[in-house]
Amino acid sequence: MSIASTQKKGFGAILWDYLTTVDHKKIGNMYLAAGAFFFLLGGIEALIIRIQLIKPENDFISAGLYNEMITMHGTTMIFFAAMPMLLGFMNGVMPLQIGARDVAFPFLNSLGFWLFLLGGILMNLSWFFGGAPDAGWTGYAPLSTSSPGHGLDYYVMGLQLSGAGTLMGGINFLVTIVTMRGPGMTYMRMPLFTWTTFVASILILFAFPALTVGLFLLQFDRMFGSAFFDVALGGNSVIWQHLFWIFGHPEVYILILPAFGIFSEIIPTFSKKRLFGYSSMVFATFLIAFLGFMVWAHHMFTVGLGPVANSIFAVGTMAIAVPTGIKIFNWLATMWGGSIKINSAMLWALGFIPSFTIGGMTGVMLGASTADFQYHDTYFVIAHFHYVIVGGVVFGILAGLHYWWPKFFGKVLNETMGKIAFWLFFIGFHLTFFIQHFLGLMGMPRRYWVFLENQGLDTGNLISTIGAFFMAAGSIVFIINIIYTTAKGEKAANDPWGTGRTLEWAISSPAPEYNFKQLPLVRGLDPYWIEKMDGNTKMTPAEPLDDIHMPNGSILPVVISIGFFIASFGFIYQVDNKSWLIVLFAGMVIAIGSMLIRSLKDDHGHHIHKEDLEKEAD
Amino acid sequence: MTGANINKINSFKKQKQKEEMKHQVITFALMIIFTLVAFIAVGAGMNKTYVIPLILILALVQVGFQFYYFMHMKDKGHEVISSLIYGGIWIAAVTVLTFTTIIWW
Structure with missing residues (x-):
């Protein structure tokens, strides 16, 4: 390591470093940290929900607070916990996997992170300023347009901010993968996690605009007296549902595809075999993305779309089981005959396969539109989507954390504790949610803050709450x-697992600022494994050692985000008092002014010189 | 490489650029003509059922020109971009189809 980085830096210097960084690895780490923080918040909200439902007619929290809890739990977990942590992995791993020194738009990357973080903070500040949003994470109109107080305004502005950030992230990853793959890294040599990053970014690009439009309409209905969703004035509240789910259904694939990618890295590594059916995995990923855009109305079977529309969307929904099935069988076939090493990362992957398959099966059940009239808005739905999102996405995130922790932070997580955490969480997860299938079938509706005794729901709910505490223990x-x-x-060593296959394991842990001193020559799928099989310990360089161009750090992304953050308060409170418009304009001046500075000021970055690179040990 | 070869390559490049320029000018002229046609169609006070589809078709062709000639989507190396654009168009089309068919009031 260079002399500068071995010196101890003061807290202020480190803070400034992180505030101004445009390094994709540091941004990735910040995504992980912020996502973990929101994950804990959402987890606490979940525990409060489960405590309220521990016994019939409990009065642990009031009905209004319960509505706020379920809304914030759902929104926080989806938008501020699961997605950012996956974006963290994409940032931290994808450029290393394709042999790139950086992402295509480092400044945009940083801006995306800060917008997400301030959006998440904005929404959670609503707890302190007169009540959180309470119309469910789906924010259905007219409930969301008529909800009193400012809770829903925070929902709109918070999601709008973080949504803009996510959109930037998606575009950045797309351009990075298309234009910055290293020498020899053809599309069909890309690791599966890179592929799923690519496809999830396409989904972000196409799905998030629908949310943005929906949120704008809701914002105008709530703040500026329009009537897009107001039936009495000629609006139509079903439009919100369509817009939300045109975004919302691809969103679940934005979440699950990167998790699939993580498992597709872990399973081959710890089976010591190449991924079975690589090209069919890529194909299945695209097929899921394609079909994922044409099934959104299966969330709306009971709205009254008519039998024809329902049938079309039901068939589309069931079709998605096919590519997902391809993936499940490919993972099983990868392990078949492999020399399997079961450690924490692999445990999460192994736990994922049956858990997710159960979630997929109930998904097909829900996709049968006629049967859905029975399941709709019951705990059966809750059980289903927690099986796919916790059993798929959260397991994926935790597996990925174990797997890539050494690459991010230079140390291997403790195995014993990893295994204890897995078993606590895994058992707790099934305890919590398996019983909810039956609670739902017995007719327990979702989103109700109490249930009556002696309706056969008491024991099930108690078991479910106990399970939630197991999950909390696992998290702790x-x-x-x-x-x-x-x-x-x-x-940790460069390749702490010993069986790493992809490029990120060929460089030091944690990766140096410039990733690759010399860009590696990629000679096929699993390039590092190919080199190992040829008896090499390092990648063959594709270029002579030369100066490396790096982007300069900048504080502007933080300033821009803070500007929009301030302006959001102006938007929210100008309804009460027009003098809040001053805050709105002040925020906009800060944000747009910083954007202007960014546009007008040339910044050509800097070089790490050849001589300094030569001095560093490998 | 010999001087003659370089000259050949240069003249080939020049030829290409000349052709490219010709295409650009032709499409630009066509686009102006299309715009004029659209204005005239409206100004002449023709039947609505005739004018609206005409304008839409002209607009569609213009968008095509814009993408393929001015923004170079016809050139090599634009496969990913064009598939993404068509993906976006497809999703927008499905959305519009939904909003015009199953949202009923």
């Missing part, structure tokens, strides 16, 4: 593991 063990590893762990 995981956090202790992180603290322990940070304090005590030893520095």
Whole structure:
């Protein structure tokens, strides 16, 4: 390491470094940290929900607060926990996997992160300023347009901010993968996680505008007296549902596809075999993305779209089981005959396969539009989507954390604690949600803050709540593991697993600022494995050692985001008092002024010189 | 490489650029003509059922020109971009189809 980075830096210097960084690895780490923070918030909200439902007619929290809890739990977990953590992985891993020194738009990347973070903070500030949003995470009109107070205004502005950030992230990844693949890295040599990043970014690009439009309409209805969703004035509240789900259904694939990608990296690595059916995996990913855009109305079967529309969307929905099935069988076939090493990362992957398959099966059940009239808005739906999102996405995130922790932070997470966390969480997860299938079939509706006794729901709910505490315990063990590893762990080798296949394992842990001193020559799928099989310990360089061009850091992304953050308060409160428009304009001046500075000021970045690179040890 | 070869390559490039320029000018002229036709169609006070489809078709062709000639989508290396654009058009079309068919009031 260079002299500068071995010196101890003060807290202020480190903070400034992170505020101004445009390094994709640091941004990735910040995404992970912020996502983990919101994950804990959402988890606490989940625990409060489960405590309220521990016994019949409980009065742990009031009905209004319960509505706020379920809304914030759902929104936080989807938008501020799961997505950012996946974006963190994409940032931290994808450029390394394709042999790139950076992402295509480092400044945009940073801006995307800060917009997401301030959006998440904005929405959670509503707890302190007169009540959180309470219309469910789907924010259905007219409930969302008529909800009193400012809760829903925070929902609109918070999601709008973070949605803009996510859109930037998606575009950045797309351009990075299209234009910055290293020498020899053809499309069909890209690791599966890179592929799923690519496809998820396409989904972000196409799905988020629908949310943006929907939120704008809702914003105008709530703040400026328009009537897009007001039936009494000639509007139509069903439009919100369509817009929300045109975004919302691809959103679940934005979440699950990167998780699939993570498992597709972990399973081959710890089976010591190449991924079975690589090209069919890529094909299945695209097919899921394509079909994912034509099934949104299966969330709306009971709205009254008519039998023809319902049938079309039902068939489309069931068709998605085919590519997903391809993937499941490919993972199983990858393990078949492999020399399997079961560690924490692999445990999460193994736990994922049956859990997710159960979720997929109930998905097909829900996709049968006639049967859905029975399941709709019951705990059966809750059980289904927690099986796919926790059993798929959260397991994927935790597996990925174990797998890539050394590449991000230079230390291997403790295995014993990892396994304890897995078993606690895994058992807790099934305890919590499996029973909810039956609660739903018995008729327990979702979103109700109490249930009556002696309706056969008491025991099931008690078991479910106990399960939630197991999951909390698992999460706590995981956090202790992180603290322990940070304090005590030893520095990890380049390839701590010994069986790494992709490019990120060919460089030091954590990766140096410039990723690759010399860009590696990619000679096929799983390039590092190919080199290992040829007896090489390092990648063959594709270029001579030369100066490396790096982008300069900038504080502007933070300033722009803060500007929009301030303006959001102006939007929210100008309804009460027009003098808040001053805040709106002040925020906009800050944001647009900083954008102007960014546009007018040339910044050509800097070079890391050849001589300095030569001095560094490998 | 010999001087003659370089000359050949240069003249080939020049030829290409000349052709490219010709295409640009032709499409530009066509686009102006299309715009004039659209204005005249409206100004002449023709039947609505005739004018609206005409304008829409002209607009569609203009968008095509814009993408393929001015923004170079016809050139090599634009496969990903064009598939993304068509993907976006497809999703927008499905959305419009939904909004015009199953949202009923």
